[in-house]
Amino acid sequence: MSPESKTEKKTYPPLERVPAHVGIIMDGNGRWAQARGLPRLAGHRAGTDNLRRVLRATAEFGVHVLTIYAFSTENWGRPEDEVHGLMELMERMIDRELPKLHEEGVQIRHIGRLERVPDRLKEKIRHALELTKDNQRLILNVAFNYGGRSEIVDAVRRIIQDGVAAEAVDEALIARYLYTAGLPDPDLIVRTSGELRVSNFLIWQGAYAEYYVTPTYWPDFDKDELYKALVAFNQRERRFGLLPG
Ligand code: IPE
Ligand code: IPE
Ligand code: MG
Numbered sequence: 001m002s003p004e005s006k007t008e009k010k011t012y013p014p015l016e017r018v019p020a021h022v023g024i025i026m027d028g029n030g031r032w033a034q035a036r037g038l039p040r041l042a043g044h045r046a047g048t049d050n051l052r053r054v055l056r057a058t059a060e061f062g063v064h065v066l067t068i069y070a071f072s073t074e075n076w077g078r079p080e081d082e083v084h085g086l087m088e089l090m091e092r093m094i095d096r097e098l099p100k101l102h103e104e105g106v107q108i109r110h111i112g113r114l115e116r117v118p119d120r121l122k123e124k125i126r127h128a129l130e131l132t133k134d135n136q137r138l139i140l141n142v143a144f145n146y147g148g149r150s151e152i153v154d155a156v157r158r159i160i161q162d163g164v165a166a167e168a169v170d171e172a173l174i175a176r177y178l179y180t181a182g183l184p185d186p187d188l189i190v191r192t193s194g195e196l197r198v199s200n201f202l203i204w205q206g207a208y209a210e211y212y213v214t215p216t217y218w219p220d221f222d223k224d225e226l227y228k229a230l231v232a233f234n235q236r237e238r239r240f241g242l243l244p245g
Contacts, residue, residue, distance in 0.1 A: 012061075012227050017234055019187035021065040022058065023209065025201050026051075028193025028217030035217075041085040046219035048089050052097065055106070055140065057223035061230060065139040065183055067111070069201050073147030076116065087118055090144065094124045098131065105137030111179035112146030113154070141183065148203030151179050180205055188233045190226075192218040210236045 026047060033043030051068065058066045071086060101108065108128045117125070125144075155177035159169065175181065186202055186209045194215040198206070212229045214221070237244060 010223075015061070015230055015234055018062040018230065019233055020063070021067065021184045021186045021188075022063050022229075023067040023069070023186040023189040023202055023206065024054070025069045025189065025191040025199060026218040026221075027191055027195060027199075029219060031193060032217035032219045040082055041089075043217075043219060044082075044086055044089055048093050050219050050221065051093070053222060054226060055101075055138070057226050059104075059106075059138045060223075061226065063138070065141060065186075067141040067143060067180075067186060067202065069143045069146065069199075071112075071144045071146070072200055073113070073145060073150050074200065076145075087121055091121050091124055094121075094128055098128050101140070102132050102135065105135045106132060107135040107137075107139045108132045109139060109141045111141055111143050111151070113150060114145070117145055139183065141180070143201065146179075146201075148198075148200045152204060154179075174204070178204060185209065188212060188229065190214070190229045192216055192221050208238070208240055210238065 029043035029047040030040040031043070032046060033040050036042075055066065070090070075086070076083060098108075110125055110129060114122050114125065152174075155174060158177050159173070164173065180202075185205045185207070189198075189202065189206055189209045189211050191197075191211070191213045194213060196213060202209070210233055212232050214225060214229070216225055239245075
């Protein structure tokens with residue numbers, strides 16, 4: 001029996017509360033590779049492979065929406081070969097995983113801007129969204145060419161284009177113009193690799209999210225690690241600005 005199938009047999013004590021929406025800042029691929037004397041892209045490849053097992057674990061624990069931060073609007077500023085490699089990995093990921101994800105009832109969504117994305121990848125993303133749009137088991141929301149600030153800029157532009165009156169602008173209206181319209185706000189945001197920052201991820205929607213940071217690099221973040229994050233979430237007292245109740 002491989003170590004992986006052993007892990008899958010492991011049982012986890014039930015959780016009292018399961019977050020409806022979990023966001024993950026999948027960070028640390030580069031350092032994971034560096035620690036092994038490998039090129040950064042090898043880390044990204046390992047990170048992509050890891051997504052499959054985390055996705056499965058997320059669904060098993062009963063989380064309904066998973067938003068993953070895959071590529072930020074700032075990541076374009078990395079060396080060209082890394083950016084190119086990341087685009088290729090995304091394509092390969094769709095080619096390889098889409099049929100299975102569809103079969104497993106995963107609805108794929110995209111948040112971010114598509115305009116700078118290479119045409120072939122853009123087409124593949126569109127196809128994945130269209131194919132899976134009626135699936136209900138798990139919503140996989142992929143933040144790709146995503147920035148929280150550009151999301152707000154895009155929302156404001158569309159609000160103005162729609163001729164919305166100033167008095168009609170409130171928090172609910174803005175939420176409806178964000179890429180995440182219709183989805184619940186994230187309850188829990190996990191960041192791997194130890195950085196204590198948000199890096200432009202779900203800055204509006206995460207206003208009252210619980211944050212959890214682990215030093216583990218993303219390619220090593222497994223089902224046990226996810227369970228630990230969910231346990232930590234259960235130990236938090238969410239107050240939303242009110243008094244402890
Ligand atoms: C996260 O890993 C993946 C992306 C940002 C695309 P990094 O590439 O940021 O890895 P580190 O932070 O350099 O280790
Ligand atoms: C955030 O990680 C973006 C993704 C995980 C896709 P970064 O590595 O880009 O963030 P910083 O540069 O450490 O803030
Ligand atoms: Mg990083």
